[in-house]
Amino acid sequence: MPTTSPDNQARAHIFLGIDPGLANTGWGVIEQRGSAYRCLAYGCISTPAHTDTATRLKTIHDELCCVIEKFHPGELGIETVYFGANSKSAFATGQARGAALVAAAGEGMAVGEYSPLQIKQAVVGTGGATKEQVQYMVRAILTLDHLPRPDHASDALAAALCHGSLRGMQALERAVAGKERRDR
Amino acid sequence: MPTTSPDNQARAHIFLGIDPGLANTGWGVIEQRGSAYRCLAYGCISTPAHTDTATRLKTIHDELCCVIEKFHPGELGIETVYFGANSKSAFATGQARGAALVAAAGEGMAVGEYSPLQIKQAVVGTGGATKEQVQYMVRAILTLDHLPRPDHASDALAAALCHGSLRGMQALERAVAGKERRDR
Numbered sequence: 118m119p120t121t122s123p124d125n126q127a128r129a130h131i132f133l134g135i136d137p138g139l140a141n142t143g144w145g146v147i148e149q150r151g152s153a154y155r156c157l158a159y160g161c162i163s164t165p166a167h168t169d170t171a172t173r174l175k176t177i178h179d180e181l182c183c184v185i186e187k188f189h190p191g192e193l194g195i196e197t198v199y200f201g202a203n204s205k206s207a208f209a210t211g212q213a214r215g216a217a218l219v220a221a222a223g224e225g226m227a228v229g230e231y232s233p234l235q236i237k238q239a240v241v242g243t244g245g246a247t248k249e250q251v252q253y254m255v256r257a258i259l260t261l262d263h264l265p266r267p268d269h270a271s272d273a274l275a276a277a278l279c280h281g282s283l284r285g286m287q288a289l290e291r292a293v294a295g296k297e298r299r300d301r
Numbered sequence: 302m303p304t305t306s307p308d309n310q311a312r313a314h315i316f317l318g319i320d321p322g323l324a325n326t327g328w329g330v331i332e333q334r335g336s337a338y339r340c341l342a343y344g345c346i347s348t349p350a351h352t353d354t355a356t357r358l359k360t361i362h363d364e365l366c367c368v369i370e371k372f373h374p375g376e377l378g379i380e381t382v383y384f385g386a387n388s389k390s391a392f393a394t395g396q397a398r399g400a401a402l403v404a405a406a407g408e409g410m411a412v413g414e415y416s417p418l419q420i421k422q423a424v425v426g427t428g429g430a431t432k433e434q435v436q437y438m439v440r441a442i443l444t445l446d447h448l449p450r451p452d453h454a455s456d457a458l459a460a461a462l463c464h465g466s467l468r469g470m471q472a473l474e475r476a477v478a479g480k481e482r483r484d485r
Contacts, residue, residue: 169412170414171377171405171406171412178407193355204387205391206388207391207392208391208395210392211394211395211398218359218396218400219362219403228354
């Protein structure tokens with residue numbers, strides 16, 4: 118009879134991560150079981166610039182609906198965006214993010230939004246990590262035999278990992294607070 | 302037997318106009334028959350700031366789907382947005398516009414995008430028109446007995462009128478170009 122580690126006994130949670138963009142929207146699906154993570158799939162939805170905006174957004178929305186339908190993730194991790202003064206780029210990314218969030222909300226998924234600093238902190242352990250360090254750690258945590266490419270897919274997996282990690286910590290904080298209340 | 306004017310014989314086209322915004326998304330549905338316009342309905346979808354973004358975007362998307370399902374507009378007129386340096390506002394509006402365009406593209410609607418200058422030019426006759434002049438002309442063209450409120454609904458109706466007007470001119474240009482080719 119095989120032995121069962123606490124990690125194997127733990128219930129599996131499936132998380133989706135999205136790195137939205139009008140030209141390229143990265144996505145990644147991970148499974149969390151206890152403290153172990155596994156990559157189920159990742160990819161990037163690219164829409165050509167010569168296509169009209171509505172069609173591009175519908176493609177992003179519909180492709181993400183297919184991913185959600187296939188893997189049934191219960192929750193979504195997505196990066197909050199800081200653009201500095203580039204309002205044109207903010208507007209384009211905003212549109213793609215709108216299409217992505219409509220897809221997620223349509224399936225009733227809970228959404229966690231994280232700053233780039235939170236994602237780096239959760240995945241690498243320091244908010245000042247480089248893009249390459251994030252990619253390296255995404256590969257290591259998910260025990261992939263190669264760096265996830267393109268960058269958009271790697272960033273999406275990082276957002277999903279951040280959600281899994283911070284969500285776990287929040288649950289732990291709630292459990293500790295509950296125990297303290299009961300112990301009083 | 303009642304006489305039938307050429308305008309009455311003309312086929313009716315139904316256009317939707319949208320003024321997208323995360324807090325307030327204005328919409329307006331108009332019918333064009335020949336050179337005459339009629340307002341079928343207009344409104345504004347407001348989503349409270351304390352609600353999470355995904356839910357707000359889903360509300361905008363779903364309410365617009367209801368409007369499209371009810372009136373079956375074949376085409377959409379929407380404003381292209383200029384934000385200057387305000388990337389935060391551009392991002393929020395971009396998200397709402399993404400949700401709106403996914404709703405329109407989901408129903409296979411053709412989309413016309415117009416600059417604020419084009420809309421003012423089409424509705425008032427001058428690109429330098431004020432907001433009040435646009436509202437006044439929207440009311441006059443659609444023979445409404447009151448100014449359409451709030452501003453977002455009025456702006457949406459103006460975008461729909463602009464689409465109807467520029468679309469008609471484009472069709473005329475195509476017809477003239479076709480006749481010239483045949484006459485050669």
